[in-house]
Amino acid sequence: MPVELHRDWIPVALSADLPAATVVPAHTPSGILALWRSESGKLTALADRCPHRGMRLSYGFVRGEALSCIYHGWSYGRTGQCQRIPAHPDLTPPAAIKAASYATEERNGVIWIAQNEPQEPPPTLDGFKPLRSMPLAVDADRLSPTGEVRTEFAGIDMLLLIVATGNGEAVAHIMIAASASKDDCVAASRAAEGWRRDCERLALEDRAS
Amino acid sequence: MILYDYILSPDAYKVRLMAALAGVKLDLRAVDVHPGREHESEPLRALNPAGSIPILIDGDLILTESAAMLVYLARLAAPEWLGDGDAAGGARIQQWLSFSPRLTDHLGGARATEMLAEPGDLPALQQAGIIDLRQLEAALIERRIEGQCFLAADRPTVADIACFPYAALAPDGGVSLDPYPSIRLWMRAIRMLPGFIEMPGIHRLHELKPEPLSTETPETV
Amino acid sequence: MTTSSQPMIDQWYPVALASQLPPEGRATQLMGAPIVVLPGEPIRVVAGGGRDLPVTVRYGHVWTSLGEPSKELFDIPEADQPGRRLVEVGVVRVRCSPLRAVENFLDIAHFPFVHTDILGAEPHTEVGKYDVEIREEEDEVWATKVQFYQPQAAKSATGGITTDYMYRVPAPTSSVLYKTCPARPGDWDVITLFVQPLTEELCDVWPWMALFDDETPTTDLIHFQQMIFLQDRSILENQIPRLLPLDPGREIPTRADLTSVAYRRWLKRHLFTYGAQLVAQ
Numbered sequence: 001m002p003v004e005l006h007r008d009w010i011p012v013a014l015s016a017d018l019p020a021a022t023v024v025p026a027h028t029p030s031g032i033l034a035l036w037r038s039e040s041g042k043l044t045a046l047a048d049r050c051p052h053r054g055m056r057l058s059y060g061f062v063r064g065e066a067l068s069c070i071y072h073g074w075s076y077g078r079t080g081q082c083q084r085i086p087a088h089p090d091l092t093p094p095a096a097i098k099a100a101s102y103a104t105e106e107r108n109g110v111i112w113i114a115q116n117e118p119q120e121p122p123p124t125l126d127g128f129k130p131l132r133s134m135p136l137a138v139d140a141d142r143l144s145p146t147g148e149v150r151t152e153f154a155g156i157d158m159l160l161l162i163v164a165t166g167n168g169e170a171v172a173h174i175m176i177a178a179s180a181s182k183d184d185c186v187a188a189s190r191a192a193e194g195w196r197r198d199c200e201r202l203a204l205e206d207r208a209s
Numbered sequence: 210m211i212l213y214d215y216i217l218s219p220d221a222y223k224v225r226l227m228a229a230l231a232g233v234k235l236d237l238r239a240v241d242v243h244p245g246r247e248h249e250s251e252p253l254r255a256l257n258p259a260g261s262i263p264i265l266i267d268g269d270l271i272l273t274e275s276a277a278m279l280v281y282l283a284r285l286a287a288p289e290w291l292g293d294g295d296a297a298g299g300a301r302i303q304q305w306l307s308f309s310p311r312l313t314d315h316l317g318g319a320r321a322t323e324m325l326a327e328p329g330d331l332p333a334l335q336q337a338g339i340i341d342l343r344q345l346e347a348a349l350i351e352r353r354i355e356g357q358c359f360l361a362a363d364r365p366t367v368a369d370i371a372c373f374p375y376a377a378l379a380p381d382g383g384v385s386l387d388p389y390p391s392i393r394l395w396m397r398a399i400r401m402l403p404g405f406i407e408m409p410g411i412h413r414l415h416e417l418k419p420e421p422l423s424t425e426t427p428e429t430v
Numbered sequence: 431m432t433t434s435s436q437p438m439i440d441q442w443y444p445v446a447l448a449s450q451l452p453p454e455g456r457a458t459q460l461m462g463a464p465i466v467v468l469p470g471e472p473i474r475v476v477a478g479g480g481r482d483l484p485v486t487v488r489y490g491h492v493w494t495s496l497g498e499p500s501k502e503l504f505d506i507p508e509a510d511q512p513g514r515r516l517v518e519v520g521v522v523r524v525r526c527s528p529l530r531a532v533e534n535f536l537d538i539a540h541f542p543f544v545h546t547d548i549l550g551a552e553p554h555t556e557v558g559k560y561d562v563e564i565r566e567e568e569d570e571v572w573a574t575k576v577q578f579y580q581p582q583a584a585k586s587a588t589g590g591i592t593t594d595y596m597y598r599v600p601a602p603t604s605s606v607l608y609k610t611c612p613a614r615p616g617d618w619d620v621i622t623l624f625v626q627p628l629t630e631e632l633c634d635v636w637p638w639m640a641l642f643d644d645e646t647p648t649t650d651l652i653h654f655q656q657m658i659f660l661q662d663r664s665i666l667e668n669q670i671p672r673l674l675p676l677d678p679g680r681e682i683p684t685r686a687d688l689t690s691v692a693y694r695r696w697l698k699r700h701l702f703t704y705g706a707q708l709v710a711q
Contacts, residue, residue, distance in 0.1 A: 016353075017390035021416055022397070025387045032387075051682050054669040058387075061416040070412055071665050073543045073555065075420075086555035087539040087686035089421075097682055132350050135388035171388065185354045193347055216653040217660060241649040243656070244450055244520030324663070326523045326634065380664060383525070409660030413546040421553030 007147070008118035011161040011173045012045075013111045014130040023067055025058035027165035028113060029140075033102060034058040035111065038065040044078045045102040045113050051082070057099065110161070110173060128159050128175035131185055135171050136196050138203045140164035143172070153191035156184050172196075210235055213253065213264040215242040219320075219374035220275040220313060221263035222408040227279045227370050229406045231287035243325055276306040279367040290370075292362045301361040305368035311341050312375035319382025320375075331383070338384045342392065345376060349391035358398045365402060373399050378410045438704040439497035441601055442504075444624040444636045445475060446492040447518050459628050460496055461704060467492055489638055490518045491624060504570075504600035508620045508640050517648060519637040519655045526666040527705035528603045528627035529674040529697065531635055534662055535605050535623040536597050536689045538578045544661050547581050551590075554579035557686035564696050571599035571696050573689040584619065585646045585654040587612040597689055602702040603627055614642045621655070630705045631672040635659065673707035680707070 012026035013035060023036035025048060032048040034057035046067065048058050055071040062068075066083055068075040073086040074097075082097035103114035105122050109130040112122040136143070140162050143149060149160040149172075161173040176188050212228075212235045214221045228235045240262055241247040249260045257264045257273040265272040265281070272278050283290035292298040315337035322329030348360065361368040377396050379386055386393060399405065400414050407413060439461065446456045451469040458465060465483065468474045475483040475494040486493040486503045493503055508514065524531055534540070539557050541550025560576040576595035583593045596608040596618070603625035608618035620640040625633050637655050675681055676698050683691050697706060 013390070017394065019394070024390065024393070027387065049670045052684075053681055054671065054675070055665060056668045056670065059412075059664075059668055061414065063416050063420050068415065070415075070543055072539045073415070073552075084420075085684060086421075086542065086552070087557040088684060089553075089556050091684075133388075133390055182354055186351050189347065189350050189354070193343075216657050239647065239649040239653050241652060244447060244518065245649070245652075247649070323525075324523055324660075326521055380667070409657045410664050412544065412661070412664070415543065415546075415552075418552065421555070 008114060008116050008120075009105065009112040009122035010115055010163055011110050011122075012113050012163070014133055014173060015106055015109045015111060016130065017133065018043075018111065021062045023058055023060055023062055025056070026111075026113060027163065027171060028115075029164045029166070030115070031166075032056070032058065033113060034060070034067065034099075035104070035113070036062050036067045038062060038078070040065060042078060043104045043106055043111065044080075045104050046076060046080050047100040049099070050074060051097050051099060110175075125159060125175055127178050128157075129178045129180070131158075131174045131176040131180075132189055132192070133171055133173045134192055134196060135165070135169060136199055137169055138199045139168050140170035142203060142206075143170060143199065151195075153195065154184070154187035156180055156188050158188060158192075211238060211266040212236070213238050213240050213248075213256070213262060213266075215240050215248075215262045217325075217409060218242065218262050219317060219378055219408070220261075222374050223275045223370055224263050224265060224278045224282070225408075226374070226406055227282045227290070227367065230365075230370070230402060230404045231282050231285075231290065232404070233282050233286045276309060276367075276371050279306075279370055283367050289364065290367050292366050298362055302366055302368045305360050306371050308341075308344075309371040309375070312338070312372060315341055316375045316379045316382055316384060319384060320378060321382075323382045335382065335384050338379060338382065342376065342379065342384070342386075342389055345372060346389045346391050349395050353391060353394075358395060360395075365399065369395070369399055374408070374411075378408075381410050436497075437701045438602055438627075440495060440499050441497075441603070441702075442486060442493040442495050442499055443603065443626050444491040445494050445626055447490060447520070447636070448473060448487050448492050449490065449518065450520075451492075458626070458634070460494065461627050462629050463496055465494070467494075489622070489624070490516060491636055491638065504604065506606055506620065506622070506640070508618070511640070514620075514640040514642060515644075515648070515651070517639040517641065517651050517655070519639065519652050519659075522635045522637075522656070522659055522663060523628075524633055524635055524663050524666050525631065525672070526633065526669065527631055527672055527674045528625040528633040529702075529705040530666055530669060530672070531625050531633055532599065532603055532605050532623060533674060533690050533693060534666055535607070536573065536599070536693060537687070538576060538595065539686045540662075540665070541578060541580070544665055545658055549580050549583065549658065550578065551581045559685070560688070562688040562692045564692055568600070571597075571689070571692050573597040573692070576689075583610065584612050584641075584643075585650050586643050599693055599696070602697060602700070602704075603633075611642050613645070617642055619643075627705060633705075671707055674705060675707045676703065677707070677709055 010028045018037050021039045026033045026035035033045045034048040035045045048056050050069040059070045060068050066075040075084045077083050080099040080101040082093040105112045108125050143162045151158050157177040159175040163171050214237045248262045265278045292302050319334040321327040322331045359365045359369050446467040455466045455468040466476050483494045542552050542555045562573045574596045580593045581590045593610045598606040605623050607621045611617045611619040622638045624636040
């Protein structure tokens with residue numbers, strides 16, 4: 001049964017790429033978010049911009065249950081509310097200092113961010129497990145009008161979740177058949193490199209003609 | 210042991226980093242590369258006709274290639290950084306030591322052009338740098354599939370140190386590291402090593418230290 | 431170039447180190463216009479169409495203007511004080527607004543996080559009260575009585591000290607910093623940031639210093655300053671937007687940011703808006 005991707009949910013990262021107490025930049029069609037996992041494992045997605053001086057929060061650091069900006073150390077909790085301003089250690093930050101937050105869901109090793117207000121949870125992608133995320137210099141629409149590609153790499157069933165990331169670029173979050181062995185995973189990862197080269201070559205040729 | 214050094218040179222930083230991790234004390238001699246171009250002066254050409262930095266001198270030994278310096282420091286003080294000696298592991302280390310000058314040429318070239326306003330074909334250097342980063346990312350993904358996080362062994366080796374600086378400083382040359390989750394995790398693992406030192410452009414991992422406690426009761430604005 | 435950038439056209443900008451001009455000259459740009467800085471006696475700066483631009487050589491740098499400066503280049507009296515070492519640090523290119531580069535230079539609260547264990551360190555993060563004013567007579571922004579705890583305030587410092595600072599903005603893309611001189615307590619070291627606006631979102635930064643320090647080799651002094659500025663560069667290239675927002679709602683200051691608040695107000699008052707964003711987007 002084909003996986004109907006819900007346009008309300010955008011896949012942005014694989015769980016394995018975001019261990020506890022780390023932050024990553026999550027690329028979505030509408031911009032970059034700072035996606036972080038607290039020390040206790042809770043996921044949060046915030047606008048990737050510190051309200052103080054506009055520094056990207058995805059360059060920051062996670063201590064305990066808060067994300068701090070690398071520039072001045074202002075820290076933000078899971079609601080995006082500023083909790084602490086190190087230049088004024090005794091000050092309770094005003095409520096106005098807040099980064100926008102977005103709903104996240106983690107299912108089957110994939111992290112999704114809500115666009116709109118989803119009525120249903122993101123798909124479970126039964127029968128697959130995550131392999132890797134891969135950027136491509138190709139328009140997402142060229143790869144798939146629906147946001148998903150079903151294919152085989154090295155003879156193994158694959159499901160690619162395609163997300164446009166702007167400037168004619170895309171990310172493919174690559175899922176592999178759940179039964180795949182380590183050797184299968186290595187073979188599929190290598191085949192994915194070839195698939196990307198093909199896609200980028202064709203896109204270049206198209207642009208040239 | 211004398212290192213002719215430049216604070217902004219990622220190749221010199223590799224040697225300082227390896228020495229710090231191996232517990233070797235270096236006698237640093239700062240060379241005015243930018244803006245003075247001292248590395249191209251006759252006294253330094255006498256040590257290294259190529260006019261590049263770093264140069265490592267230990268008695269009669271003069272080394273001018275950073276990969277050789279890493280191996281030398283490891284052999285002297287921290288042989289575990291050379292891997293365990295099996296054929297594939299040893300070859301893997303050599304593979305990355307030989308690969309690392311490509312990072313210097315491409316990502317380092319982009320960095321010198323973009324940051325220090327030196328002449329260079331920036332888009333071509335950036336594009337070549339992206340191909341290098343993709344190769345590094347693909348290799349690290351395979352290592353992760355095997356349950357490993359370093360390039361050549363089940364522990365960090367000179368291969369990791371040879372590739373780390375130019376990869377970490379790719380953004381200095383306008384090449385984003387956003388799209389490389391495995392490179393980012395690998396860099397993090399290196400930055401967490403005991404004895405790790407930074408260079409400008411590579412910030413402190415502040416999360417390794419707990420947040421200082423506030424001592425007084427909060428005031429309001 | 432937009433008409434709103436007009437007031438900044440008549441300002442002086444650094445475009446080269448006078449001592450480092452190659453025989454063929456330095457081809458560069460100023461506010462989007464290609465120019466060439468030519469060595470010789472006197473040094474010339476030539477714009478497109480062969481037009482000669484006004485030239486001043488001061489503080490080791492060649493200064494020029496696309497417009498007609500109504501004043502001479504700002505004075506730094508300390509530059510002529512006997513016993514100081516004048517240090518040319520060279521150029522660093524940054525993909526940011528020239529105004530953001532200056533604003534970062536005026537900021538101390540980032541020291542513990544960006545210049546860790548050098549200019550600042552946790553838990554010494556607090557920024558105390560200091561004085562800020564726009565001096566009407568000189569038409570300059572000044573911040574005084576600024577204090578901060580620093581683990582290694584200068585190349586010649588051997589341990590942590592509480593450093594005194596004064597900041598001065600005499601021109602929209604130049605700033606002069608006075609800080610405690612470890613070698614001569616009671617005197618001030620002078621560190622400047624001269625910024626050449628290449629475009630509204632790209633600049634060449636020329637740090638320069640006038641120090642009391644007879645001990646430290648010049649190369650070490652240059653490298654210390656390059657290290658500090660390169661730590662800032664990765665911040666400056668990742669601020670959103672690249673332009674400096676002058677709309678008060680776009681970024682939220684605190685008491686520690688009063689110098690920045692005064693700088694932005696002063697820019698707005700003079701319509702110094704090349705590199706600024708007037709309305710939030």
